[in-house]
Amino acid sequence: MRHFDLCIIGSGSGNSLIDEQLDDQSVALVEKGIFGGTCLNVGCIPTKMFVHPADLASAPERSARLGVQLTRDKVDWPGIRDRIFTRIDAISEGGEDWRAQAPNVTLYRAKGHFTGPHTFAAGGEEFSADRFVIAAGSRAVVPPVAGVDPQWWDERRDERPAWAHTSDTVMRTDDLPGRVVIVGGGYVASEFAHVFASFGSDVTIMVRSQGMLREQDAEISEAFTRSMARRVRLLTGVVPTEIATEGDGTARVLASDGSEHRADVVLFATGRRPNGDTLNLPAAGVETDREGYVVVDPHQRTTAEHIWALGDVCNPWQLKHVANHEAKVVKHNLLHPEQPRSSDHRFVPYAVFSEPQVAAVGLTEHQARAAGYDITVAKQDYGSIAYGWAMEDDEHFAKIVAERGTGRILGAHIMGPEASVLIQPLIQAMSFGLPAAEMARGQYWIHPAMTELVENALLALDV
Numbered sequence: 001m002r003h004f005d006l007c008i009i010g011s012g013s014g015n016s017l018i019d020e021q022l023d024d025q026s027v028a029l030v031e032k033g034i035f036g037g038t039c040l041n042v043g044c045i046p047t048k049m050f051v052h053p054a055d056l057a058s059a060p061e062r063s064a065r066l067g068v069q070l071t072r073d074k075v076d077w078p079g080i081r082d083r084i085f086t087r088i089d090a091i092s093e094g095g096e097d098w099r100a101q102a103p104n105v106t107l108y109r110a111k112g113h114f115t116g117p118h119t120f121a122a123g124g125e126e127f128s129a130d131r132f133v134i135a136a137g138s139r140a141v142v143p144p145v146a147g148v149d150p151q152w153w154d155e156r157r158d159e160r161p162a163w164a165h166t167s168d169t170v171m172r173t174d175d176l177p178g179r180v181v182i183v184g185g186g187y188v189a190s191e192f193a194h195v196f197a198s199f200g201s202d203v204t205i206m207v208r209s210q211g212m213l214r215e216q217d218a219e220i221s222e223a224f225t226r227s228m229a230r231r232v233r234l235l236t237g238v239v240p241t242e243i244a245t246e247g248d249g250t251a252r253v254l255a256s257d258g259s260e261h262r263a264d265v266v267l268f269a270t271g272r273r274p275n276g277d278t279l280n281l282p283a284a285g286v287e288t289d290r291e292g293y294v295v296v297d298p299h300q301r302t303t304a305e306h307i308w309a310l311g312d313v314c315n316p317w318q319l320k321h322v323a324n325h326e327a328k329v330v331k332h333n334l335l336h337p338e339q340p341r342s343s344d345h346r347f348v349p350y351a352v353f354s355e356p357q358v359a360a361v362g363l364t365e366h367q368a369r370a371a372g373y374d375i376t377v378a379k380q381d382y383g384s385i386a387y388g389w390a391m392e393d394d395e396h397f398a399k400i401v402a403e404r405g406t407g408r409i410l411g412a413h414i415m416g417p418e419a420s421v422l423i424q425p426l427i428q429a430m431s432f433g434l435p436a437a438e439m440a441r442g443q444y445w446i447h448p449a450m451t452e453l454v455e456n457a458l459l460a461l462d463v
């Protein structure tokens with residue numbers, strides 16, 4: 001049986017572990033899908049490459065109130081799609097070729113699973129390794145709906161009707177779909193609703209709960225839901241009950257409120273499940289929690305001493321910057337097991353790249369109150385700062401939650417232009433323990449930049 005020093009399962013963030021520091025180790029890299037993983041091929045990167053043109057395409061919706069009449073003349077979907085994937089596919093292929101020619105790396109292009117604590121099977125071969133890193137990511141979940149076969153996204157993928165999509169496939173459709181039904185109200189639903197609505201598709205969102213982005217601070221979720229409802233047909237408290245394929249290959253979607261919708265594309269944006277269940281983890285002594293995430297200690301070590309895990313397979317944030325952070329920790333701990341580092345999950349930020357953008361870090365107001373903090377909350381409208389006047393903004397805001405007395409920032413939530421950028425100084429303040437008043441008063445804030453939103457929100461806190 002062939003033996004390796006290290007086996008890495010998953011070529012997304014797992015691939016970034018391999019560099020010259022591992023040149024003296026034999027490495028097996030196992031990848032069943034597109035080389036480079038979710039973020040590069042079907043996640044963060046291509047979605048944002050669609051979001052940016054969508055931001056441009058939706059400019060006419062925002063510009064008329066400022067006296068600038070714009071029209072969206074044409075959206076060249078095949079051109080946009082091919083520009084994006086010509087670039088991405090080349091990176092994926094180049095990365096795979098680069099790995100394949102590395103003398104110390106053996107690439108297994110197959111679905112693999114553990115056969116014992118130190119043994120693994122992939123591509124008809126069984127091999128052993130001293131140490132393993134599980135970086136197997138997560139996969140889209142498709143809920144049970146009459147007329148929808150979950151095997152369309154697995155073994156029976158050839159039978160999948162043209163209308164049935166997850167985020168893995170929807171960016172590669174031949175044409176811009178005229179009618180899109182999106183199921184779900186989280187990150188993926190919000191971003192693709194923006195893309196398709198901006199490009200001119202007729203979009204219907206069916207969201208099971210009473211609003212979108214329900215994990216966010218309640219005021220943000222409510223405001224975002226109102227905003228999205230102005231752009232698309234938003235059905236809250238509604239799920240699809242049955243989907244039938246029509247003679248022309250499109251979908252007829254029956255919904256729980258009795259409504260019926262025709263669609264060229266139905267996008268299931270209903271969450272992602274960690275891939276640990278595909279790896280026969282009990283054979284290796286690796287435990288998972290009730291939601292299927294691989295259990296790790298602060299050093300990213302699993303319940304088996306010689307096996308580490310990182311990314312979506314073991315953390316519920318399911319974000320690339322968290323996977324990257326954990327990969328750096330695992331890398332250090334593989335090289336320096338006697339001086340292990342811990343992951344820092346104290347202040348994990350996130351952003352939803354929709355229209356409007358949403359970004360957040362830390363506790364929501366409700367979570368802070370439930371945790372028993374004595375809090376002060378400030379809500380600052382974009383329209384109250386000079387740059388917001390320039391934009392005639394009457395919708396967007398920032399909200400900061402801080403501890404009364406200490407001024408410690410517990411959470412920050414922003415909905416509006418550049419929210420994903422404006423949140424960064426607040427992440428920094430929380431990470432380095434900078435109290436709100438000191439942060440507001442101890443530095444210059446450029447006038448009249450959008451960051452005055454953060455300055456004024458900090459000053460408005462009753463610390």
Ligand SMILES: Cc1cc2nc3c(=O)[nH]c(=O)nc-3n(C[C@H](O)[C@H](O)[C@H](O)COP(=O)(O)OP(=O)(O)OC[C@H]3O[C@@H](n4cnc5c(N)ncnc54)[C@H](O)[C@@H]3O)c2cc1C
Pocket residue numbers: 009010011012013014030031032033034036037038039040042043044045047110111112113135136137138167188275278279310311312313318319320321322323
């Ligand atoms: C549409 C979309 C948009 C996103 N946008 C953002 C964003 O803007 N910002 C952000 O921070 N995050 C975003 N994410 C999340 C981000 O993509 C993931 O958190 C990140 O890619 C996870 O990295 P990973 O290395 O854990 O897993 P992955 O990159 O998924 O890598 C896991 C790899 O393991 C392989 N694999 C799994 N099981 C096996 C097996 N049994 N045998 C062999 N190989 C296997 C898979 O094929 C896959 O290539 C987005 C996700 C999606 C779906």
Ligand SMILES: NC(=O)c1ccc[n+]([C@@H]2O[C@H](COP(=O)([O-])OP(=O)(O)OC[C@H]3O[C@@H](n4cnc5c(N)ncnc54)[C@H](O)[C@@H]3O)[C@@H](O)[C@H]2O)c1
Pocket residue numbers: 143144183184185186187188189191207208209213239269270271272317318319350351352353
């Ligand atoms: N900008 C970003 O960082 C970004 C963008 C896209 C995706 N992601 C990552 O990908 C993950 C997956 O995104 P997502 O939007 O699919 O998941 P999500 O968890 O954000 O949202 C899932 C949505 O589906 C709904 N839902 C779940 N089960 C359902 C069912 N049976 N019937 C009807 N509705 C159901 C939920 O109520 C929720 O509205 C996210 O958790 C996120 O970590 C991140």
